[in-house]
Amino acid sequence: MSLHSEGKNVTQIICTVDVVLLTLQPQGLQVALLQREHEPYRGAYALPGGFIHPQEDANARAAAMRMLRDKTGIAMPYLEQLASFSGIARDPRGWSVSIAYYALVAASVIQAQAGLRWADVDANLELPFDHKQIVDTAVARLRSKSQYSSLPCHLMEEVFSLPQLQRVYETLLGEEINKVSFRRKITEMAILQEVEGQTDERSAHRPAQLYRLKPEFRQQLQMSARGFRLGHDGAN
Amino acid sequence: MSLHSEGKNVTQIICTVDVVLLTLQPQGLQVALLQREHEPYRGAYALPGGFIHPQEDANARAAAMRMLRDKTGIAMPYLEQLASFSGIARDPRGWSVSIAYYALVAASVIQAQAGLRWADVDANLELPFDHKQIVDTAVARLRSKSQYSSLPCHLMEEVFSLPQLQRVYETLLGEEINKVSFRRKITEMAILQEVEGQTDERSAHRPAQLYRLKPEFRQQLQMSARGFRLGHDGAN
DNA sequence: GAAATAGTGTCTATAAGACAGTATTTT
DNA sequence: AAAATACTGTCTTATAGACACTATTTC
Numbered sequence: 001m002s003l004h005s006e007g008k009n010v011t012q013i014i015c016t017v018d019v020v021l022l023t024l025q026p027q028g029l030q031v032a033l034l035q036r037e038h039e040p041y042r043g044a045y046a047l048p049g050g051f052i053h054p055q056e057d058a059n060a061r062a063a064a065m066r067m068l069r070d071k072t073g074i075a076m077p078y079l080e081q082l083a084s085f086s087g088i089a090r091d092p093r094g095w096s097v098s099i100a101y102y103a104l105v106a107a108s109v110i111q112a113q114a115g116l117r118w119a120d121v122d123a124n125l126e127l128p129f130d131h132k133q134i135v136d137t138a139v140a141r142l143r144s145k146s147q148y149s150s151l152p153c154h155l156m157e158e159v160f161s162l163p164q165l166q167r168v169y170e171t172l173l174g175e176e177i178n179k180v181s182f183r184r185k186i187t188e189m190a191i192l193q194e195v196e197g198q199t200d201e202r203s204a205h206r207p208a209q210l211y212r213l214k215p216e217f218r219q220q221l222q223m224s225a226r227g228f229r230l231g232h233d234g235a236n
Numbered sequence: 237m238s239l240h241s242e243g244k245n246v247t248q249i250i251c252t253v254d255v256v257l258l259t260l261q262p263q264g265l266q267v268a269l270l271q272r273e274h275e276p277y278r279g280a281y282a283l284p285g286g287f288i289h290p291q292e293d294a295n296a297r298a299a300a301m302r303m304l305r306d307k308t309g310i311a312m313p314y315l316e317q318l319a320s321f322s323g324i325a326r327d328p329r330g331w332s333v334s335i336a337y338y339a340l341v342a343a344s345v346i347q348a349q350a351g352l353r354w355a356d357v358d359a360n361l362e363l364p365f366d367h368k369q370i371v372d373t374a375v376a377r378l379r380s381k382s383q384y385s386s387l388p389c390h391l392m393e394e395v396f397s398l399p400q401l402q403r404v405y406e407t408l409l410g411e412e413i414n415k416v417s418f419r420r421k422i423t424e425m426a427i428l429q430e431v432e433g434q435t436d437e438r439s440a441h442r443p444a445q446l447y448r449l450k451p452e453f454r455q456q457l458q459m460s461a462r463g464f465r466l467g468h469d470g471a472n
Numbered sequence: 473g474a475a476a477t478a479g480t481g482t483c484t485a486t487a488a489g490a491c492a493g494t495a496t497t498t499t
Numbered sequence: 500a501a502a503a504t505a506c507t508g509t510c511t512t513a514t515a516g517a518c519a520c521t522a523t524t525t526c
Contacts, residue, residue: 011290015249015333052322054247054331059323084320084335086288087295095290097251097333099320163478178516180480185515205477206523226462226514399505414489416507421488441504442496462487 014096017063018049020138021103024155035115041128064101077103078154090130102138104154146172148227161208189222250332253299254285256374257339260391271351277364300337313339314390326366338374340390382408384463397444425458
């Protein structure tokens, strides 16, 4: 049972990275799916992902960034490790590990591309491998972290208003938030800086102050002392 | 750039599982370290872990359970995936992935064993690979989840009192908790069931009611609506 | 000025914490 | 009874939410 004898007996393990790329559209939270070019499940839509390239990728995060860049053209998303999914059952080619990441981008970042489609995460998706489970895990993580952190800010455009941000939180949490409390908490978190200018929509009402995420929070999250949530449900 | 041509060019990736096994002793939170029997770092103390055995392990979680069982004799711990650590830099043998888990056990479960030692997690540990980072990540996760979940219950003995449980929470959070609030929250979470009997310590004061975790919470956590924490620090 | 949404001041409701009381044990 | 800790009742304080008011825009 020495390491060397083990090394020789070991069946090759398939090492992949998959990315759950999410964005928020008016109709709801959307996940990016790519049409597979190769077997297995050739032609089916699945998560952007692929083999780790040891010569090219310094680590799994770099591999995830590479796949996002090469397959969707997105270069600077909010990206965080989700979990790893592994075992003999998930890939017909054999025992495999997928280190899954989730990425958040503003709706404006996405652009039409052959073989890329966006699906509603609440639709009854039929995805190859265990990608449905990976998507569900990512969505649960996003919704859970929306209860107490600045994570939803990464779904916003570069510049946005507090009412827009509140609507994003409300969509993710599935419930309305008290306006005064919401603004108190955002202020306490001290994650935003005011921006001059106006929203481009010219509408018959007072325009909202615009903000951007402070640069130091572009990859790091801020936690709210007591969260945004109303309900008493557990999560994560 | 077909999958098949990639498959042939791929350098072997080392797939391992490491377990951060934690228990709470009077002197603080302790992590289990095993003396390595093989190179690299032979003789050094490191996290229990090893190669995934595709023929033996249905998935990485099963591999973690196997390693705990075989290397420490612990069969039924609370076990949860922590994160994966990967890259070219972490193992001198080459590009590697470690799917890390953390496990919690009661202090009574641990028993002396050759090559196994317990180290204080707050000591300045020098560990091989990136095991220090893995331990730190696990401890941060445990402390973070202690702010709002039933996770610390898994460090308790089978039967315990509320004052004992409160002391565990206080140790993990590093601050005192209001007794009335603590008991209110534990009651709200509805995770405990009363147990007949007394603590074995015969002392000159009223004995505490004993409880055990309800069976349905042996692997699943319960979240507290608003958490136990006092401070406003973020975490995780 | 009407309509619409942004933003704020303030009172109310709820949850957390302080504190002191009662309860139960051993010596 | 004294001492020690378990447990609980209740008042105070802190936080969240409701609601109404002011502010700013276009038509």
